Amino acid sequence: MSMIATQIRQKDAIFYFASCSSEQLLKQVRFISRYYDEAAGQIKAEGAPVEDDVASFIARVERSDRAFQRELSQAKIKAIRNFYETAVSQPPIPGTVLLFTPQKLHFEPWADGSGVGKLQVPAEKYLIIDGQHRLAALEFFTRTHPDDARNISVPCVIFDGRSEDFATEMFVIINSTPTRINKSHLIDLYERVSWAEPDKRFAAHVTELLYRSDDSPLQYRINRLGGRSQKEKWILQAELFNEVHRWVKMDWKRIEPGGTDKRAAAPYYAMVRDFLKAAARVWGETWGNSAYMVTKPVTLKAMLRVCADLTSADADPTDDRVARWATKLAPWADQTREFRNEGFYERFPAKGQVERVARIHRELSKWAGLPPRGRG
Numbered sequence: 001m002s003m004i005a006t007q008i009r010q011k012d013a014i015f016y017f018a019s020c021s022s023e024q025l026l027k028q029v030r031f032i033s034r035y036y037d038e039a040a041g042q043i044k045a046e047g048a049p050v051e052d053d054v055a056s057f058i059a060r061v062e063r064s065d066r067a068f069q070r071e072l073s074q075a076k077i078k079a080i081r082n083f084y085e086t087a088v089s090q091p092p093i094p095g096t097v098l099l100f101t102p103q104k105l106h107f108e109p110w111a112d113g114s115g116v117g118k119l120q121v122p123a124e125k126y127l128i129i130d131g132q133h134r135l136a137a138l139e140f141f142t143r144t145h146p147d148d149a150r151n152i153s154v155p156c157v158i159f160d161g162r163s164e165d166f167a168t169e170m171f172v173i174i175n176s177t178p179t180r181i182n183k184s185h186l187i188d189l190y191e192r193v194s195w196a197e198p199d200k201r202f203a204a205h206v207t208e209l210l211y212r213s214d215d216s217p218l219q220y221r222i223n224r225l226g227g228r229s230q231k232e233k234w235i236l237q238a239e240l241f242n243e244v245h246r247w248v249k250m251d252w253k254r255i256e257p258g259g260t261d262k263r264a265a266a267p268y269y270a271m272v273r274d275f276l277k278a279a280a281r282v283w284g285e286t287w288g289n290s291a292y293m294v295t296k297p298v299t300l301k302a303m304l305r306v307c308a309d310l311t312s313a314d315a316d317p318t319d320d321r322v323a324r325w326a327t328k329l330a331p332w333a334d335q336t337r338e339f340r341n342e343g344f345y346e347r348f349p350a351k352g353q354v355e356r357v358a359r360i361h362r363e364l365s366k367w368a369g370l371p372p373r374g375r376g
Contacts, residue, residue, distance in 0.1 A: 005119035005158070007107055012353040016107070016119050016158040017096070022149050025156070026139055029099065030125040031132060043136055080137035084152075085145065093138070096155045097131030098170070104161030119158070129159070129170050198260045199252050203245035205265035207237065210244075210272060217276040221295075232290070235297045243301050244272070247308040271315060275307040278325035282332045286339060293339045298353055302360035309370045331367040338363075 005018040020028075031043050084092045101122040109117035128135060135154075142149040159166070211222045222240055223233035248255065248268070258264055279287070286292040293299050310325060338347055348363075350356035365371065 001121040002118040022152040084141045098129040099126035203248045209269035243304040281326045305361040
């Protein structure tokens with residue numbers, strides 16, 4: 001089964017825009033919160049499978065705020081449903097609903113180059129990243145005004161084949177204000193909510209130290225989506241967190257027995273700090289230079305993977321670690337021309353940023369004589 005959609009490209013991201021009939025869309029989405037309506041009953045929450053980390057995360061965030069889950073959501077549904085009933089010339093749903101499926105959808109573009117084509121409908125229901133209240137109100141409106149509802153098409157943006165971190169991050173950013181989540185970034189959530197997985201809390205501690213510590217090479221260089229620093233930002237906090245968490249997962253069997261609190265995270269922060277200091281020595285004038293890609297997200301993420309490779313074999317002793325690692329990474333100094341902005345993407349060709357980070361990681365590891373670690 002397929003539908004007509006427009007493929008949209010933004011940097012390395014590819015997603016789709018489609019117009020979906022209300023009747024078909026409501027069959028293809030799942031609600032992960034329970035919603036009530038005085039006139040039309042309730043929508044039962046669909047339990048999130050244990051392995052569905054995104055749905056579980058969103059459900060937990062919403063249920064952690066009882067006012068939002070009970071009184072506020074009911075009032076909001078009622079107001080939106082009333083708007084559907086009274087809107088005549090005004091479009092009832094002018095804004096897009098954001099949907100997510102981990103399944104990679106097949107897209108068959110038309111030959112005219114317009115970006116329009118046939119998009120596969122996923123085998124499982126969409127997760128609603130943004131628009132759950134609007135669709136809940138539409139469900140209740142459909143029950144009481146079925147003929148009117150059939151004439152409503154809903155503009156949808158569809159993200160497919162992405163990681164759970166991508167979907168979770170997007171949910172947090174979009175819903176930070178209406179759902180009263182503390183901050184529009186992952187680290188605050190993982191730092192503050194009691195039910196967050198311990199490996200993610202540990203990675204959040206390391207990321208927080210990289211942002212705040214006076215001796216961190218990344219202090220004030222991390223974009224926290226609202227920070228006040230006037231310095232140029234090098235990397236999004238969520239991107240940094242994802243790389244630190246990737247490393248933490250590989251080392252988790254070693255980390256967990258020794259403790260997972262902030263104090264236990266300090267040695268891991270120190271390793272990243274010393275690695276970045278060593279890297280800055282080696283890259284010389286290209287470090288932080290806007291004419292080069294050395295401190296852009298794609299290279300920083302690749303370097304953090306090299307950090308995980310290096311620390312697995314040479315973390316101790318700590319006293320001369322910066323100098324020792326700078327010697328190990330010294331061959332990078334001969335490759336600075338490869339990281340000039342001009343022609344960078346041609347020198348490191350890839351289908352997207354995920355593949356490009358992996359490619360740069362391999363090259364950096366090869367130049368330094370380090371075998372890349374598996375994800376484990």
